[in-house]
Amino acid sequence: MRLSNPLPLFMLMVLFSPLAIDIFLPAIPQMAQALSVPVAWIQQSLPMFMLSFGTGQLIAGPLADRYGRRPIGLIGVLLYIITSSIAASADVYWVLMAARLGQGLAASCLSVAAFAGVRDFFGAQRSGAMFSYLNGVICIVPAVAPLLGGLLTVWWGWESNFWFMAGYGLIMLAALTAMLPETRPANTSSEGKLFSWNRYQAVLTVPVFIFYATLALLGMAMIIGYVTQSPSRLMIDMGLSARDYALWFGANAVVNITCAFAAPKLIEKVGKKTALWGSVSVMAVAAVAEYALGSIMHPLAFMGPVFTASVGFATMMAVCAGNALAPFGDRAGTASALLGLFQMTGAAIVVACLAGSQMLAVEQLSLMMLLPWVWVVVNRMLRGRCMSAETGNCQV
Incomplete structure (x- = not known):
């Protein structure tokens, strides 16, 4: 039985990535102890996953355009089940990291299939609002996953988080096999070499894509930076328990969910240009606050600016x-893959470069909150008046 409206399945498909990022965060200290490595080493599995998730889409995108969204989604969920099981069974650090790379590849297939499917099914005009709803659903996982992960860790150890991921994969395998339709349109480009520079060049030479994909990259860098820093900042520096950490982390996810579902109506009311400028300006204000409050060892001093930046982030991503x-x-499929590459791999590179600098953690996060505003301002100064997205030129 194929669904006449596959949006609910697309929503469930995009949950694989945030689930792999967020559910095990409260278990990081226990994982470090169990595998006899520093906490910072386990934290690096986050950008490692995102790097794999982003680059994997370069493979998944052309495959989805050539063979369809459905088979790529099914392959992704099978790989996710396998790699999650390997991570749960890992007793040395390198096995865990290899499994995390595999999880990233699996999630990239599911993400490409879902985002391309939305673009196929809803078209250029309606898909913008649908993407915002997908982002809202994605934010549900950070709201509940750390709390669930904390409970799983207390009851059954850190491995249970990865067994939970494998279980979700099994449920979704059955659902996708039974109900996911093929949405690839008949006019989808499928000629020529499967993997060639020309496929990507046709997307990368469009100014509107470069502008908005880079903006998404910078926004995601802020989120990755926050997710990477938050366990050590809140649980180690400020002494919060895993439960309290999960509550603060979940509160920010609720902010993201609320704003993501409200963003389409806001954008419809004020227009894309006003919404974009407003969102990056809110993030810039949060950057100043994060830096100014950096020396205060209270969760609200760290999370308050993060809440504010998340409001801007959710609205910006809807645009x-x-x-x-x-x-x-x-x-x-190819365009969705490149967008994912920008968002995840590009963002992971930005975070890694800043982490390797001499900047303090609070300075890094503040800068990441500020960069979207800088990009919009610089683009406006260099390009001047821009035309609409439909023409392929940026709209600022």
Whole structure:
């Protein structure tokens, strides 16, 4: 039985990535102790996963355009089940990291299939709002996963978090096999070499894609930076328990969920341009606050600016995804893959470069909150007046 409206399945498909990021966060100290490595080593599994998730989409995108969204989604969920089981069974650090790389590849297949499917099914105009709803659903996982992960860790140890991921994969395998339709349009570009520079060049030479994909990259860097820093900042520096950490982390996810579902109506009311400028300006204000409050050892001093930045982030992403993919009805898989590469791999590289600098953690996070505003301002200064997304030119 195939669903006439596959949006609910697309929503469930995009949960694989945040689940792999967020559920085990409260278990990081226990994992470090069990595998006899520093906490910082376990934290690096986050950008490692995101690097794999981003680069994997370069493979998944052309495959989805050539063979369809459904088979790529099914392959992704099978790989997710296998790699989650390997991570749960890991007794040395390198096995865990290899499994995390595999999880990233699996999640990339599911993400490409879901985002391309939304672009296929809803078209250029309606897909913008649908992407915002997908982002809202994605934010549900950070709201509940750390609390669930904390309970699983207390009851059955850190391995149970990865067994939970494998279990979710098994349920979704049955659901996708039974109900996921093929949405790839008949005019999808499928000629020529499967993997060639020309496929990517056709997307990368469109100014609107570069502008919005880079903006999404910078916004995601802020989120990755926050997720990477939050366990040590809240649980080690400030002494919070795993339960309290999960509550603060979940509160920020609730902010993201609320704003992501409210963003389409806000954008419809004020317009994309006003919404974009407002969102990056809110993030810039949060950057100043994060830096100013950096020496205060209270959770609200760290999380208050994060809450504020999340409001701007959710609204900004509602503008970015739809506009970035709007010109690519005939190659939505490849365009979705490149957008994912920008968001995840590009963001992970930004976070890694800042982590290797001499900047303090609070300075790094503050800068990441500020960079989207800088990008919009610089782009406006260099390009001047821009045309609409449908023409392939940026809209600022």
